Amino acid sequence: MKYSQLFGKPKKDAKAYDTKNATYLIKGGFVDQTMSGVYKYLPLGLKVLNKIEQIVRQEMDKISQEMLLSALSPRELWETTNRAEIDVLFKVRGANEASRMQNDSTYILNPTHEDNITPLVQRFAKSYKEFPIALYQIQNKFRNEARAKSGVLRGREFRMKDLYSFHTNLEDLMDYYEIAKQAYVRVFERLGIGDSTVIALASGGDFTENYSHEFQTFCDAGEDTIFFDETENIWYNREVTPAKAPAYKYDTEMKPRKDVFGENIVSVEKLVEFLKIPIETTIKTLIYTSKDQIYAVAVRGDYEVDEGKLKKVTGKKDLQLADAKTIKQITGAEVGYAGILDLPESVEVICDEALSDMVNFEVGANKTNYHTVNANWGRDITKPSQFFDIKVAKDTDLNPKTGKPYQIKKAAEVGNIFPLETKFSKAFNFKYVTDNGKEEFVYMGSYGIGTTRLVGVIAEIMSDDKGLVWPKQVAPYQVHLISLGKKSEESYLKAEELYQNLKSKGIDILWDDREDASAGEKFADADLIGVPTRLVLSKKTLAEQSIELKLRTDNDSKMVKLDQILEFDF
RNA sequence: CGGAGCUUAGUUCAGUUGGCUAGAAUGCGCGCUUUGGGAGCGCGAGGUCGCCAGUUCGAGUCUGGCAGCUCCGACCA
Numbered sequence: 071m072k073y074s075q076l077f078g079k080p081k082k083d084a085k086a087y088d089t090k091n092a093t094y095l096i097k098g099g100f101v102d103q104t105m106s107g108v109y110k111y112l113p114l115g116l117k118v119l120n121k122i123e124q125i126v127r128q129e130m131d132k133i134s135q136e137m138l139l140s141a142l143s144p145r146e147l148w149e150t151t152n153r154a155e156i157d158v159l160f161k162v163r164g165a166n167e168a169s170r171m172q173n174d175s176t177y178i179l180n181p182t183h184e185d186n187i188t189p190l191v192q193r194f195a196k197s198y199k200e201f202p203i204a205l206y207q208i209q210n211k212f213r214n215e216a217r218a219k220s221g222v223l224r225g226r227e228f229r230m231k232d233l234y235s236f237h238t239n240l241e242d243l244m245d246y247y248e249i250a251k252q253a254y255v256r257v258f259e260r261l262g263i264g265d266s267t268v269i270a271l272a273s274g275g276d277f278t279e280n281y282s283h284e285f286q287t288f289c290d291a292g293e294d295t296i297f298f299d300e301t302e303n304i305w306y307n308r309e310v311t312p313a314k315a316p317a318y319k320y321d322t323e324m325k326p327r328k329d330v331f332g333e334n335i336v337s338v339e340k341l342v343e344f345l346k347i348p349i350e351t352t353i354k355t356l357i358y359t360s361k362d363q364i365y366a367v368a369v370r371g372d373y374e375v376d377e378g379k380l381k382k383v384t385g386k387k388d389l390q391l392a393d394a395k396t397i398k399q400i401t402g403a404e405v406g407y408a409g410i411l412d413l414p415e416s417v418e419v420i421c422d423e424a425l426s427d428m429v430n431f432e433v434g435a436n437k438t439n440y441h442t443v444n445a446n447w448g449r450d451i452t453k454p455s456q457f458f459d460i461k462v463a464k465d466t467d468l469n470p471k472t473g474k475p476y477q478i479k480k481a482a483e484v485g486n487i488f489p490l491e492t493k494f495s496k497a498f499n500f501k502y503v504t505d506n507g508k509e510e511f512v513y514m515g516s517y518g519i520g521t522t523r524l525v526g527v528i529a530e531i532m533s534d535d536k537g538l539v540w541p542k543q544v545a546p547y548q549v550h551l552i553s554l555g556k557k558s559e560e561s562y563l564k565a566e567e568l569y570q571n572l573k574s575k576g577i578d579i580l581w582d583d584r585e586d587a588s589a590g591e592k593f594a595d596a597d598l599i600g601v602p603t604r605l606v607l608s609k610k611t612l613a614e615q616s617i618e619l620k621l622r623t624d625n626d627s628k629m630v631k632l633d634q635i636l637e638f639d640f
Numbered sequence: 641c642g643g644a645g646c647u648u649a650g651u652u653c654a655g656u657u658g659g660c661u662a663g664a665a666u667g668c669g670c671g672c673u674u675u676g677g678g679a680g681c682g683c684g685a686g687g688u689c690g691c692c693a694g695u696u697c698g699a700g701u702c703u704g705g706c707a708g709c710u711c712c713g714a715c716c717a
Binding site: 081082083084085086087088103105106153156157158182184213215216217219224273275276277293488493552554555556585586587588589590591592593594595597606608609610618 | 641650651652653665666667674675676677678679708709710711712713714715716717
């Protein structure tokens, strides 16, 4: 491609954003923003995206078959899985009366495709003989994100490779799950981010005891924090990190318990300011309900409840925060004054492990506008026989097994693999016939890779203060040729000849053929675009029958004889 | 959904206590000059000051509402 013909040239005066991917991808002419969280891919950006998707495709083809599902779904599919009303869904319908007279249905713009593919496979696969089945696609997804951010890292429209696998039993699913995991490792290796990408354990959701696995690439602009247990060599997503609060020096002697009046003091922040006590001596109590049990869940004031952990501890998948009415009924107080003291027998109290050593602690008095201070285990409330880890891990928390701090990293989730088991097959009543004629539910797995997010993550971690530094495998071009001088000069003519020759050898080359741009401008643009190899042809180099070659990753250039450059391994 | 900031030329931004024909840089077009780190000179085109309403003799500037964008937080099977 001749630079003079390239659509979407770099613009040096574009705004600088808070993330490198947004700044450089926009400045470099890779993407253009349509609206918050929605981007167009210009020719340069599409080349990168295509190269990424091609690598993904090659690895997925080894373990599955590619197809293309529809972007639009009927509402009913999403109603089947009880997800027609979830926040992230975009719905579409006819724009006006006339349009709706023709057809007044509301459709879903798919944010993911389990609901789309499950009934499809269900119609085709009836017998155990058909299984296992693995299908994937690469398609735009639509999610009404509450907050799109960080350039292409978190968008409302984005592209994702999604693979779904179908099995007759859990063992077969888990075998395939490992195969998929290995394929993912190869993908990130080939993309050039293998060294900075790790597999982290994450929640498997409400329906499985198994973890899901996230492929997390170390990246400061990433949204996730992952915790490394070096003795076990395991990375955890924050939501599943086993957490022990660091030791806190509590009083050694019990003080008299008393109730303190404090009108409208409902948040922990207000409370510690009002009572002038350390936050580590406060207890936050939340009331949760399941269909057959009410729980008072207590964590230290400086922690939050991790509902995933709580669901595992209680074994109740339908747990939810109680409404104001229930809270009043249980505690006798308005929301904000619940405590673990003197609750009805029927309420089960679940305490976080950080509570076990507390002395002279504050706790809601179960009386509107009152808080109890200097409460103590044994004297004021029976010390529970068991404490649990039900809190969201903080960066400073310790690994309960080793008592040592975790290594903490910011990371961006570039892929995830998820053992869905029978969640969707049950929703769709998807059964197959076994070899002895019985019907059994199908086991499923889903496996995603965000391809547009990968463009952003690679841009984020492969860049310097001058611009992007693409790895060879995904760079928009292999070679960026710069000629200095006018069309009439020898350097231009030689450059044109070299451009044609390299092109005919199958080298993907961008030739900056501009006559009116200064040398400095061409160099700056080349640095910004970030093609791995830069060639410069000028009067100076021609005097030596040579061309200057510089790798984007290097500071120094070298001279290569013109007759050797065609044989160079780009 | 809560909080903060922003919205003026293609782009990035100035624009004071309300005041004459709304500015710069860059980009764009033409001409000349120039070619090893974002060159120079000259001429030129380019604006519904986000939208709606209000205050005022007069609004880019003040007030209210709405929309959009960015960031922080909440959320993210």
